[in-house]
Amino acid sequence: MQLDLAVEDRKPVTFAEVSEPLVEVRDLSVKFVSREAVNRAVNGVSFSLAPSEVLCIIGESGSGKSVTMRALMKLLPPKRTVIEGGMRVGPHDIVKMREADMRAVRGSAISMIFQEPMTALDPVYTIGDQIAETVMRHQKIGRGAAMERALELLKLVRVPSPERRLKAYPHELSGGLRQRAMIAVALSCNPQLLLADEPTTALDATVQIQVLVLLRRLQQELGMAVIFVTHDLGVAAQIADKVAVMYAGRIVEYGAVADVMMKPRHPYTVGMLASTVHGHMRGHDIDAIPGSPPDLRKPIVGCSFAPRCKVVSAVCQTHSPPTKSFGNGQYAACFHAE
Amino acid sequence: MSAFDFIGADLISQEEPQAASLDERDRGGKQQPMLIVNGLRKYFPIRSGILQRHVGDVKAVDDVSFSVLKGETLGIVGESGCGKSTLARLLMHLIPSDSGEMIFDGDPVGGMRGLSLRDLRRNMQMVFQDSYSSLNPRLPVQDSVAYGPRVHGMSRTDAMDLACDLLDKVGLRAAMFGARYPHELSGGQKQRVNIARALALNPRMIILDEAVSALDKSVEAQVLNLLGHLKREFNLTYVFISHDLNVVQYISDRVLVMYLGQVVEIGSVDAIYDTPLHPYSRALLDSRLSMDPDDRMTEPPISGDPPNPVNPPSGCRFRTRCAFAETVCAAEAPSLSQAGPDHFVACHMVRRGSGHSRLLS
Numbered sequence A: 001m002q003l004d005l006a007v008e009d010r011k012p013v014t015f016a017e018v019s020e021p022l023v024e025v026r027d028l029s030v031k032f033v034s035r036e037a038v039n040r041a042v043n044g045v046s047f048s049l050a051p052s053e054v055l056c057i058i059g060e061s062g063s064g065k066s067v068t069m070r071a072l073m074k075l076l077p078p079k080r081t082v083i084e085g086g087m088r089v090g091p092h093d094i095v096k097m098r099e100a101d102m103r104a105v106r107g108s109a110i111s112m113i114f115q116e117p118m119t120a121l122d123p124v125y126t127i128g129d130q131i132a133e134t135v136m137r138h139q140k141i142g143r144g145a146a147m148e149r150a151l152e153l154l155k156l157v158r159v160p161s162p163e164r165r166l167k168a169y170p171h172e173l174s175g176g177l178r179q180r181a182m183i184a185v186a187l188s189c190n191p192q193l194l195l196a197d198e199p200t201t202a203l204d205a206t207v208q209i210q211v212l213v214l215l216r217r218l219q220q221e222l223g224m225a226v227i228f229v230t231h232d233l234g235v236a237a238q239i240a241d242k243v244a245v246m247y248a249g250r251i252v253e254y255g256a257v258a259d260v261m262m263k264p265r266h267p268y269t270v271g272m273l274a275s276t277v278h279g280h281m282r283g284h285d286i287d288a289i290p291g292s293p294p295d296l297r298k299p300i301v302g303c304s305f306a307p308r309c310k311v312v313s314a315v316c317q318t319h320s321p322p323t324k325s326f327g328n329g330q331y332a333a334c335f336h337a338e
Numbered sequence B: 001m002s003a004f005d006f007i008g009a010d011l012i013s014q015e016e017p018q019a020a021s022l023d024e025r026d027r028g029g030k031q032q033p034m035l036i037v038n039g040l041r042k043y044f045p046i047r048s049g050i051l052q053r054h055v056g057d058v059k060a061v062d063d064v065s066f067s068v069l070k071g072e073t074l075g076i077v078g079e080s081g082c083g084k085s086t087l088a089r090l091l092m093h094l095i096p097s098d099s100g101e102m103i104f105d106g107d108p109v110g111g112m113r114g115l116s117l118r119d120l121r122r123n124m125q126m127v128f129q130d131s132y133s134s135l136n137p138r139l140p141v142q143d144s145v146a147y148g149p150r151v152h153g154m155s156r157t158d159a160m161d162l163a164c165d166l167l168d169k170v171g172l173r174a175a176m177f178g179a180r181y182p183h184e185l186s187g188g189q190k191q192r193v194n195i196a197r198a199l200a201l202n203p204r205m206i207i208l209d210e211a212v213s214a215l216d217k218s219v220e221a222q223v224l225n226l227l228g229h230l231k232r233e234f235n236l237t238y239v240f241i242s243h244d245l246n247v248v249q250y251i252s253d254r255v256l257v258m259y260l261g262q263v264v265e266i267g268s269v270d271a272i273y274d275t276p277l278h279p280y281s282r283a284l285l286d287s288r289l290s291m292d293p294d295d296r297m298t299e300p301p302i303s304g305d306p307p308n309p310v311n312p313p314s315g316c317r318f319r320t321r322c323a324f325a326e327t328v329c330a331a332e333a334p335s336l337s338q339a340g341p342d343h344f345v346a347c348h349m350v351r352r353g354s355g356h357s358r359l360l361s
Helices: A065-073 A099-105 A127-138 A143-156 A162-166 A175-187 A205-222 A233-239 A257-262 A267-275 A314-318 B003-014 B084-091 B117-123 B141-151 B156-169 B187-199 B217-234 B245-251 B269-274 B279-286 B327-331
Strands: A023-033 A038-049 A054-058 A081-089 A110-113 A193-197 A225-230 A242-247 A250-256 A323-325 A331-333 B035-048 B053-068 B073-077 B099-104 B124-127 B205-209 B237-241 B254-259 B262-268 B337-340 B343-345
Touching: A023 A065, A038 A065, A038 A081, A038 A242, A038 A250, A054 A065, A054 A233, A065 A081, A065 A110, A065 A193, A065 A225, A110 A175, A127 A143, A127 A162, A127 A175, A143 A162, A143 A175, A175 A205, A205 A233, A205 B279, A225 A233, A233 A257, A242 A257, A242 A267, A250 A257, A250 A267, A267 B217, B035 B084, B053 B084, B053 B262, B073 B084, B073 B245, B084 B205, B084 B237, B117 B124, B124 B187, B141 B156, B141 B187, B156 B187, B187 B217, B217 B245, B237 B245, B245 B269, B254 B269, B254 B279, B262 B269, B262 B279
Parallel strands: A054 A225, A054 A242, A110 A193, A193 A225, B073 B237, B073 B254, B124 B205, B205 B237
Antiparallel strands: A023 A038, A023 A081, A242 A250, A250 A331, A323 A331, B035 B053, B035 B099, B254 B262, B262 B343, B337 B343
């Protein structure tokens, strides 16, 4: 086997080179510093995203997927976080941006929806007030016009009887309607980029598919780019154009959704797909990935997945794997990926 | 004849329980279901105003009847708020029921001559969804596992030996993990401790209430494998409550579908997954996400959220979201009718002569 061991000084590979990407993230690392330890949550993540493209970041808890999203919004606690690398969204250089300028970008050019709408919405304001507040903050219009826009948005996200719901408080809505209201807040200023952090994880199956279908329809109608974080491969299959699989703070595989789901190259992606439970596996043991993810407070030598990997070899223990391209826009960070 | 009578009778006659052979704890014989639940009901009162007047009820569990056979896994599925967790707590007697009876291996639970709570809990244990809050943060995990046997009269050294043994069995080396506190373990490891604790009293039945739902997929697969091994080794019967339809199909022998506090369909896993008859079961199963990116859903199979259980719709509770609802559905609540050898459905469309214009079978 031929090994490219000159990996230590290699340039970061940016995935999906397109003519004019909307989002460019280059060699992003995020460290959380505390008195006891340094937690390297994200270690050299690079990707780019075209306008009106949907990227799904898939990973387990602690893989750094949500931290990457929050770094893009600069929502991480500034005193304890060290962000290195480059992030650009449209004309905005996120890393260099001052907080005051960032506030103008959040909610207008970039907006975000969260997993738990009950904690993301303010319980003491009506849904209408919360949408209107965002509109008035970013666009110089009056309250009456903002309320009209709020009504329009509730219709856009297909909330039944929107006039009545405008005056409702978050606790008066069901989980699915709350999530729709949060999407309405996020879309209020026509963002170019929507960040979605597991927005359907807390919802029931019958409601989850309603929200996914809605999000995909809105994304196509409004032509915005979406970065969608999830741990559920089925959700990714439903909504993604491109998929990035994260493990221990790195992207281990990237590619078009059909390529990654149907022909995964990285052993972690292969293992994730094999351990996803299906009914037809009844009576047999599931081919589970053994062990658990590494502790990111300790430095990792070699490939971070090596201790759990089926095809591990000596080189995996000592060198960090190169990113291999497979020609079809699919990449995997593994010595043994073929 | 109540709904439960024919369910029980039918199942006993045609199904051979798999693992019920030669267990010295067996009292009722292998034909006797491990647990029979009949007409279980729990309403949570809603009080409001200064005088805390009773203004209504949340009908969390409303006239639920089913049986669990020896050695089987009964999966219970339904959306949040359908009463599946309340049902689990009622089965464990963690909250009192308003009415209904339970028969554990032939012995009625409670009452003058029935099984005492202490005996019931020795035979029936539970694993909760939140692995952290269900462990005492101030006890090393081996003490948590040994706690039950100690309360039931085992000596300290014996209980500790048993705890270490069980921790090994659930895949945690006791020498390494036993003395640790819950916060020093990962989510999957804590759930293994909870499973070991549930096994400590050598129970015959374990209720798993969303026991793998909070775990990452790779860890979930490990714990599901572990549950399968333990079931065979300890001759266990499971009630497995989950909202994850794929997991329920994988682990269950029979499946019960709940909607707004009631059983809408119950049957063998193949009957429910291959030929679901209740419109709600069908919508629920159609909501499963395909892993194939070329097979995307363009229309959700069902719209809206489940209605408020305080004021459930009259008649059939699903009729407000049902595409086939007719006048009879609002007027009359459907009872469970037999649709196959091990398949019961509460829908007017299944029963001939119900007044509904369609007939499914």
